[in-house]
Amino acid sequence: xxxxxxxxxxxxxxxxxxxxxxxxxxxxxxxxxxxxxxxxxxxxxxxxxxxxxxxxxxxxxxxxxxxxxxxxxxx
Numbered sequence: 001x002x003x004x005x006x007x008x009x010x011x012x013x014x015x016x017x018x019x020x021x022x023x024x025x026x027x028x029x030x031x032x033x034x035x036x037x038x039x040x041x042x043x044x045x046x047x048x049x050x051x052x053x054x055x056x057x058x059x060x061x062x063x064x065x066x067x068x069x070x071x072x073x074x075x
Contacts, residue, residue: 017055018042025059029066037062 018038025034041058048054 011051014051014054018058021055021059021062025062025066028063032066034062034066037065 022034022038025038026032038058041061042054044061045051045054045057
């Protein structure tokens with residue numbers, strides 16, 4: 001029997017969770033190409049040892065980026 005931790009389960013479902021985040025962002029920011037933003041933020045966590053919180057961190061970062069005036073986008 002294989003023992004799975006919460007993070008193992010979260011890592012296995014990361015793509016699904018990020019798809020849900022992307023759908024939610026698409027609904028809230030119609031007309032904005034959010035996929036690129038989600039992928040960019042996701043890659044910031046590629047080396048993370050724990051993935052359980054990656055979806056919420058990605059969503060928060062993308063929302064913060066989209067709230068900034070266009071001229072202040074620094075990433």
